Amino acid sequence: MSTTALSRALAVFDAINSGDLSCLDDAVTADFVDHGSPIPLPPGPEGYRQILTVVHDVLQIRYVIEDSFATDDRVVIRAVAHGVGVDAIHGAGAAGKTYVMPTVHIYRVEDGRLAEHWGVRDEYGARIQLGTAMAPMFPAPEPF
Numbered sequence: 001m002s003t004t005a006l007s008r009a010l011a012v013f014d015a016i017n018s019g020d021l022s023c024l025d026d027a028v029t030a031d032f033v034d035h036g037s038p039i040p041l042p043p044g045p046e047g048y049r050q051i052l053t054v055v056h057d058v059l060q061i062r063y064v065i066e067d068s069f070a071t072d073d074r075v076v077i078r079a080v081a082h083g084v085g086v087d088a089i090h091g092a093g094a095a096g097k098t099y100v101m102p103t104v105h106i107y108r109v110e111d112g113r114l115a116e117h118w119g120v121r122d123e124y125g126a127r128i129q130l131g132t133a134m135a136p137m138f139p140a141p142e143p144f
Helices: 002-018 044-058 124-131
Strands: 028-034 062-070 074-084 098-110 113-121
Touching: 002 044, 002 062, 002 074, 002 098, 002 113, 028 044, 098 124
Parallel strands: 028 113
Antiparallel strands: 062 074, 074 098, 098 113
């Protein structure tokens, strides 16, 4: 089951990169929930399609997969997002500037399909790159 779910999760990332989100009908459950979405979504493939359309079309995010693994009930993907700033999302002056953002995605798996998603994104780091947030002014801690 974990290899099927991992394949489905990787297909979602390919779909984001290409903009062809047709795989979502097969990849996610009818009651799929994206806990990482900044906007309320209906459950299932249609809701996921809505947010991923914004990710592809508006933010122009393209992912490079760094690492992935699956267990019986989880899929984890570590990826780097390459995107384009949008003033309404990232702050004034971000429009058209590019950024790179490390991400981690965790999916709960149910019967070989993706049932829930949690995403961790370095949005602060992206905003620093875009010039809409200031980098911390304190020194980095000394290594142990």
